[in-house]
Amino acid sequence: MSRLPFYLIVGLLLVVGIAISVHRHVQLEVPWTPGEQRQVWEVEALVNFNAQGGPVMVDMALPTNQQGYRLLTENTASPGYGLAFLEDERGRRAQWSIRDAAGSQQLYYTVQLLVAPGSRAPEVESPPLRRDIVWERPYDTAAAQVIERAWGRSADAFSFARELIRDFGDERQGENVRLLLTQFERSPLLVRLLNQAGVPAREVSGLVLEDGRRRQSLTSWVQVFAEDEWALFNPATGARGRPDNLLLWESAGQAVLEVQGATNSRVSFSMLTHNQPAAAAVRNQLADDTLLNFSIHSLPLEEQALFQTILLIPIGALVVVILRVLVGIKTSGTFMPVLIALAFIQTTLITGLVGFLLVVAVGLVIRSYLSHLNLLLVARVTAVIITVIAIISLFSVLSYRFGLNAGLTITFFPMIILSWTIERMSILWEEEGPKEVLIQGGGSLLTAVLAYLAMNNPWIRHITFNFLGVQLILMALILLLGNYTGYRLLELRRFKPVTED
Template identity: 80%
Template sequence: MSRLSFYLIIALLVIAGAALTVHRHVQFEVPWTPGEQRQVWEIQAEVNFVADGGPAKVNMALPTSQQGFRILTEHTASPGYGLTFLEERGGRRAEWTTREAEGDQQLYYSVQALESPSSRHADVEPPAESNDIVWESPYDTAASQVIERAWSRSADAYSFARQLISDFTDEREGENARLLLTQFDRTPLLVRLLNQADVRARQVSGLMLEDGRRRQRLTSWIQVFDDNEWALFDPRTGEQGKPDNLLLWESVGQAVLEVEGGNNSRVDFSMISRNQPAASAVRSQLVEDTLLNFSIHSLPLEEQALFQTILLIPIGALVVVVLRVIVGIKTSGTFMPVLIALAFIQTSLLTGIVGFLLVVSVGLVIRNYLSYLNLLLVARVSAVIITVIAIISIFSVISYRVGLNAGLTITFFPMIILAWTIERMSILWEEEGPKEVLIQGGGSLLTAVLAYLAMNNPWIRHITFNFLGVQLILMALILLLGNYTGYRLLELRRFKPVTED
């Protein structure tokens, strides 16, 4: 039963770690690889109007995360105006207000939108049914005939919308359509006809994204609902579907821009496209920190840098467990190689190895002298710590004097761990001889180098920092290895005479 519970815990750790990792990749689009690039659009909206000289209020629709795009950051520039972000009918709006404004006014709003193919459109409520549509004669007869003609050639809301829009194109435009277009604009007319036919639809506004374009205007689209689903239609061609480069700026059927206390208002758009690392793009997403989105990215940058190193320690621990339990390499101290590997990350590998050998070698010579003083353990270890500090200081000064600035990084070595390593090796020298010291010291250095190579791998650093669920998988692997009771690989040498016989 105990073995069953043990393997059940292992399975739960693996499943939970894998689920959290996959969820973070799918839901928040954290990339698997560190070098992945994403396209980000920087869009600026410039609002211009002529103020009357009194109070002014400007209300403008804002984009939200939607199919194909995820909103990252947004900024405004409006000197002298108060700014409030509002939530209305499922849409977002910005409202600028001031007590006094006169003459030409410019307000700026900029947003970063990340191209996100896996994003889906947000759930929006369909518009209310319109039962008060009234036409003047002879437009009522023309509207009824257009609706009847499209209705007979359709099967559902979407096909009816396609047929209706196609009847207003140049190729199929009939007399009734031409008559209606003389009195009404195309997009509001089509929405009105759809609503009269009990098809819920509304006019929305979108921005066609083209790199480097300036002074662009929004274009009108028709959003048609069929039960709880909706589709987008181009009122000019009748094509169904949302183009890849279309960003819906206003999607709930309201006015894009409303100005009180001014006239001649308009909004122009400029846009540029650029690529940036996917990891940084994801970090800047405006998403709430929920339990499933638990992330180191919510911490200040200084703490993030600290945790980026701390989260590598389980990788080093896994390397130590594999080498000691499976291979059978002896080390001086259980996890001393992991701390030395962390120092190698700060110093670089070659500088770290040379510094480690110098400090330990000189420390062993001085520790050998201290053994003749018959000091107590605490006093002896304290003296070794001071000796290690002195050795590191001397080496740092000498390297700086001769122009070897890389030698200054030796200060990153954990001094207490080095002192205990010297103490353990000195005792081992006295009890087992220099051969055992070389075996354990060499094993520690080899393990530290292998741990450094694993911990300093860019792919591993990216995975451990961005996917905390990996820590649960590492825990499961270490528990499994801790249950191993077979021969170490280095112990198999004992059976070599048997194979020779």
């Protein structure tokens, strides 16, 4: 029979598992190792205004995911105010409302941003060209001459924007520019001139991030569009490009803050930066409550803790397959060592080993007495189960009385599995003798210890929990091992006399 379909399935599992894991690392920035740290900025916006004793409506622009930064959490503090987060053609905005307010008012908005150098800039649509630009005399003549001068020294939209902005600098500032600046602010004026020249542009607001700064204001930037691309220009210097520490707070060309029913409105910003584990930094993004989100992080924390243990079982199963198929170690029960290893994770290795040996030893003694009663199998195993429960309860009480709190964790052992283990070893003792019991019992303990070491490794725990594609890779490896028909390592002892001859 052809083995091609088998190898195709194994190859498909490997490719899909690796692809899913790489996608989570690249797109969602889930780290490969548990100890990685990520930089997080915490920015607080403080809105101040004087209410006039009536209804108040406050509308403030909010940042979005952008190149270099990704939103983690956002919170507000606005006692007595209604709050809604809106998203439309004007971008993301927060809207506070209250029926009656008087005097000085303060509203707080706090956002945590993950520094993500690999994140892509979102797609931005080009703003429509303004066709209703009207200049009064003599500003119309000055604007036309400023545009004509910069146009002659440029080759495309971006170079035109650069030359136009440089003409507003102190060194190249002419009479026409000085005349226009007496009537208009620089950034809106640059956008107006660019639109008149047929270049789509708009004014956006950015926040320069500096650790520990307080009461900072937003700065104006000019966003220029050409041929499905856009570029950011500093209206003061003409430098093109977005600085690494610049957070675009409002990028739709709208007002940052609009307040109705109040006066003297203003917004200021404070910021701090700190490092935190990368896994925690991306947890909120992985936990987004969407219908198509199949991440473990979307589950409640209690279920996440449960799955963190369940997802380790395939690792223990792989250890069992390797030791039984390739090495040839005999165990009492196929996957009993995996369950014992899970108990070791809860009890710690030394406590678990001592507790396991004590329970099994006492259980074998009692089981040897039950064998003289000639009971049926079901009744005999049931009696063993009750006996194991009694033994574990007794050891727990004694441990507590002697102040050995570690002994209380013996209750994590799977009692049914322990009972069947005692039953099998007792039958094996009667049929094969104590030597075979030691071989299978020792093999089971060795396998359980090795499975525990693999499953309790911090890196393996991190990988299995955060990259579900690893389960497909483990499946492919186990299928390959299941196809092995060669000699086991322990069987090679049979060939030792041949080598001596």
